[in-house]
Amino acid sequence: MDIQINDLIRIGAALLLSVAVCFVMTPLVRSFAVKVGAVDVPKDNRRMHDHPIPRQGGLAIFLGFLVAVVLFADLDRQVQGILLGSVIIVTVGAIDDIVPLPALLKFAVQIAAAGVAVAFGVRIEFIANPAFWSDTATISFGAWSIPVTIFWIVGITNSINLIDGLDGLACGVSAISSLSILVISLVLRQVNTAVLLAAVLGACLGFIPYNLNPAKIFMGDTGALLLGYVLSTVSVIGLLKFYAIISFTVPVLALALPIFDTCFAIIRRLLKGQNPMSPDRGHFHHRLIDMGLSQKQAVAVLYAISAVLGLSAVLIATTGEMKALMFVIAFCVAIIIGIVLLKSHDDHVAKLEEQKKEEEEHKKTGEE
Numbered sequence: 001m002d003i004q005i006n007d008l009i010r011i012g013a014a015l016l017l018s019v020a021v022c023f024v025m026t027p028l029v030r031s032f033a034v035k036v037g038a039v040d041v042p043k044d045n046r047r048m049h050d051h052p053i054p055r056q057g058g059l060a061i062f063l064g065f066l067v068a069v070v071l072f073a074d075l076d077r078q079v080q081g082i083l084l085g086s087v088i089i090v091t092v093g094a095i096d097d098i099v100p101l102p103a104l105l106k107f108a109v110q111i112a113a114a115g116v117a118v119a120f121g122v123r124i125e126f127i128a129n130p131a132f133w134s135d136t137a138t139i140s141f142g143a144w145s146i147p148v149t150i151f152w153i154v155g156i157t158n159s160i161n162l163i164d165g166l167d168g169l170a171c172g173v174s175a176i177s178s179l180s181i182l183v184i185s186l187v188l189r190q191v192n193t194a195v196l197l198a199a200v201l202g203a204c205l206g207f208i209p210y211n212l213n214p215a216k217i218f219m220g221d222t223g224a225l226l227l228g229y230v231l232s233t234v235s236v237i238g239l240l241k242f243y244a245i246i247s248f249t250v251p252v253l254a255l256a257l258p259i260f261d262t263c264f265a266i267i268r269r270l271l272k273g274q275n276p277m278s279p280d281r282g283h284f285h286h287r288l289i290d291m292g293l294s295q296k297q298a299v300a301v302l303y304a305i306s307a308v309l310g311l312s313a314v315l316i317a318t319t320g321e322m323k324a325l326m327f328v329i330a331f332c333v334a335i336i337i338g339i340v341l342l343k344s345h346d347d348h349v350a351k352l353e354e355q356k357k358e359e360e361e362h363k364k365t366g367e368e
Contacts, residue, residue: 007191011198014072018202022064026210029060030217038097040218053215056097058223061171061203062090065230068199074192081120082196082233085113089157089229093222107154110225114153117233124149124236153232159258160228161221162265166289167213169299173257173306174227175204180254180310181231184317185238193238200230213295231255253313257306 033039033054041052066083073079092109095101126140141148164170182197204227210216219227235251252259288298 003186003189003191007194010072011186011191011194014068014195015198015202017071018064018068018199019206020064021067022060022203022206023209025060025063026057026207026217029057030054030210032056032059033097033217033220036098038094038220040220053218055218055220056094056222057207057211057217057219058090058093058097058221058226061207061219061223062086062226064203064206065199065226068202069196073195073199076192078117078121078237079192079196081117081122082230082237084120085116085233086226086229088113088116089225090222093220093225097220097222106221110154110157110229111150113229114150114157117153117236118146118149122149122153122233122236124152149236152236153229155262156232156235156255156259157225157228159255159262160231161224162262163258163302164219164224166295166299166302167215168208168211169302170224170227170258171204171208171211171219172299172303174231175201175208176303176306176310177231177254178204180313181235181238181251183314184250184254187314187317188238190238193234196230196234197238200227200234213299228258250313250317253316254310256309257302 033056036056038054038056039052040055066086069075069079069083075083088109092101092106096106123145124141125145160170160174163173178197178201182194182201185191185194185197207219207223211219235255288301289295293301
């Protein structure tokens with residue numbers, strides 16, 4: 001069934017209402033954040049700001065999203081599960097923005113929120129068989145659908161949180177990803193999924209004027225965890241359940257920037273013998289800053305990369321399966337090349353630092 005004009009009006013209304021609610025509520029949330037002490041004070045070299053800035057802006061994003069979904073989406077069982085899980089995620093994020101919570105506790109709550117969505121029917125039950133020459137079109141997860149879905153939701157939730165390191169970065173990347181999956185949902189005639197994504201996109205657009213450099217407010221864990229949770233769950237009920245051989249490729253591409261950054265961070269920390277969840281200054285945005293780019297320039301570069309990946313996801317969703325497979329292979333090769341180049345860059349930087357230390361020690365010895 002083709003999308004009707006009434007469906008497009010509903011999607012557009014959800015987008016505009018979400019923008020308006022979030023835009024109006026953000027200044028109020030900012031004042032509230034200051035009163036409750038939800039303020040980010042720069043205390044290490046990972047933070048790019050030089051003065052205290054209120055966070056917890058995710059509350060405004062949540063309000064914009066919630067109002068639009070309640071008024072314009074079909075509140076079926078899956079959507080109810082997503083909303084209930086979102087409330088859990090926002091609650092723990094809002095508390096963490098005031099009083100930092102233990103990482104294990106936050107992780108347990110994320111698993112619980114993912115479990116709520118799964119209990120309400122949000123599940124990755126199968127994916128297309130990557131062996132396109134096989135007679136078996138799909139691979140069913142069976143009982144494994146529960147842990148697989150929870151892994152996907154928790155992974156994406158944290159990946160958005162990890163890239164929230166520059167003004168406007170996580171919000172803008174989430175907006176681009178939302179737009180990409182929204183377009184694909186329209187192509188696949190998934191109206192309710194499109195409404196949810198329009199609500200997410202609108203909330204991001206309403207918040208980002210306050211979040212661009214120099215930021216007046218941060219979304220905090222409240223917003224970053226929320227956006228990751230909603231994008232991961234909506235991609236499950238939308239793309240991962242319906243598409244053919246590229247059912248898994250499309251959402252991965254749309255969210256590729258935070259996914260790749262998170263995977264590389266985990267690998268990097270494990271290779272150094274560190275806790276994979278320990279913070280460091282090795283994310284893409286940190287590297288761009290260290291290369292001499294300003295915050296605005298670094299964010300623009302990452303926006304462009306995210307947009308290219310999102311456009312690629314849209315093109316894959318509208319072209320033949322063989323072209324999609326070839327693109328996936330090329331993308332994997334590009335990832336491997338990127339890892340090798342980044343590793344070489346790290347080795348080169350480490351070598352230069354070592355040489356610099358040796359020169360300084362030699363200079364001190366000569367002066368003595």
